[in-house]
Amino acid sequence: MKLFSKHHQHGRRIAMGDREVVAFGMDSHFWQDIYFYAMTFSWPLFFATLGIIFVVFNLIFASLYMLAPGSIANMQPDNFLGAYFFSVETLATVGYGDMHPLTVYAHMIASIEIFVGMGSVAITTGMIFARFSRPRSSIVFAEHPVSHVADGRRLLLIRMANERLNLISEASAKLHLMRQEATTTMGKFRKIYDLKLEREQHPLFILGWTLIHVIDESSPLYGLTPEDMAGNSSLILTVEGIDETTNQNQRGIKHYPIELVRWNHRYVDIMTQQGSVPHLHYSKFHDSEELL
Numbered sequence: 001m002k003l004f005s006k007h008h009q010h011g012r013r014i015a016m017g018d019r020e021v022v023a024f025g026m027d028s029h030f031w032q033d034i035y036f037y038a039m040t041f042s043w044p045l046f047f048a049t050l051g052i053i054f055v056v057f058n059l060i061f062a063s064l065y066m067l068a069p070g071s072i073a074n075m076q077p078d079n080f081l082g083a084y085f086f087s088v089e090t091l092a093t094v095g096y097g098d099m100h101p102l103t104v105y106a107h108m109i110a111s112i113e114i115f116v117g118m119g120s121v122a123i124t125t126g127m128i129f130a131r132f133s134r135p136r137s138s139i140v141f142a143e144h145p146v147s148h149v150a151d152g153r154r155l156l157l158i159r160m161a162n163e164r165l166n167l168i169s170e171a172s173a174k175l176h177l178m179r180q181e182a183t184t185t186m187g188k189f190r191k192i193y194d195l196k197l198e199r200e201q202h203p204l205f206i207l208g209w210t211l212i213h214v215i216d217e218s219s220p221l222y223g224l225t226p227e228d229m230a231g232n233s234s235l236i237l238t239v240e241g242i243d244e245t246t247n248q249n250q251r252g253i254k255h256y257p258i259e260l261v262r263w264n265h266r267y268v269d270i271m272t273q274q275g276s277v278p279h280l281h282y283s284k285f286h287d288s289e290e291l292l
Contacts, residue, residue, distance in 0.1 A: 037193050038127050039134070046131070049245035050124060054091075057120070061087040061113045071106035074099050091117040115243040138163040139239055143286045146265040147215070156195070156255075158237060161208045161285060169249050171205035173197060175213060179221050180232040193220035194220030195235075205241055206282060210267070226263055233258040264291050 010025040041049065062083040065072055075082040086099045090113045101107045142159040144187070149155070162168055175195040180190045196219070198212040200271070215221045221229075235256040243250045268287040272279045 001071040006098045022095070035127075039131060043131075046127075053120075057116065058084055058087040058091060060189060061091065061109065065110050067104060069103045071101065071103040071109075072099055073102040087113065088115060093117050093119070093121075135243065135246065135248040135250060137250055138243075139168075139250065140285070141237065141252070141254040142267070143260070144288060145235060145256055146267055146288050147261055147263050148266050148291050149264075156213040156215055156221065157267065158211045158235075158254075159208065159285065160211070160239065160252075161282065162183045162205055164243075164245070165206060167244040168205040168241040169204040169244055170240060171209070171250075173200055173202075173209075173237065174210055175238045176238075177209060178234050179229070180235055191202070192236075195220065202241075211237070226258070226261070229258040230286065231259075235261075260286050262290075265289060266291055271286075 011022040014021045014023055028229045036051075038046065046193055049185070061081060065078055065083040065086065068236065072086050075124060081101070088094075089096055089099070090110050093114055100108045140161045140163050145156060145158045147154065161171075175197055177193040177195055179193070180188060180207065181191050195213045198214065202209050213221075235258065237254045238250060238252070240251045242248070265288040268284045268289055270281045270284045276285065
């Protein structure tokens with residue numbers, strides 16, 4: 001992500017999960033990153049920007065036509081508004097036929113405008129298609145990780161679900177611990193530790209999936225208390241797989257500040273049995289209960 005130049009007084013706010021970082025000193029290259037911004041704008045802002053560009057282009061070309069009065073035949077109304085409407089027809093390559101270029105100058109401007117119009121339509125169509133075809137993650141993460149002791153082992157659990165309830169095949173997950181550490185030689189820096197999962201892959205991720213990390217002697221969390229980790233640690237979970245409906249990669253990422261972990265809690269069971277048919281109650285998906 002491009003940030004503001006060092007010559008700017010204001011930094012760029014970057015969201016990192018539930019936290020924000022303000023960055024300074026990076027050069028900004030807006031014109032080299034137009035495609036990036038077009039893909040990251042919200043839909044209302046995207047169409048509003050297209051509308052503004054459309055109006056500006058037509059205002060420019062209408063002004064060029066008005067530089068040579070009488071260059072457009074049958075211009076109605078016979079003023080700037082008529083030139084603007086003629087520009088709209090030309091830029092959109094509609095060409096109703098009532099108004100048409102009358103002079104060589106007008107033909108030259110119209111030729112340039114038609115070229116700009118065809119290029120604009122092609123670029124706009126491509127960007128809209130790219131935005132629609134971009135895969136949207138359907139993976140829902142529990143709001144809070146939980147941790148409790150089961151069978152003599154301390155477990156860290158994170159529950160996930162597939163919002164679309166379709167098949168995500170060969171799903172894989174990775175869990176990391178990110179900590180801010182300080183040393184006498186390197187100063188403060190962020191260090192990332194891998195947290196081993198009992199199962200890192202799910203062949204048929206359709207409904208839910210609970211990730212389990214055992215906090216034992218081999219775990220980077222072993223021996224640490226919530227107070228030790230408060231304010232300088234967070235969990236980063238990444239998941240990816242193939243959506244069998246769209247045949248596109250599904251990717252999801254979730255950032256949990258360590259303060260969101262509910263210690264000595266377990267997730268509430270969301271499955272009940274009604275006769276021979278299991279019922280899943282996703283209204284309880286984020287709920288947990290304390291173990292006494």
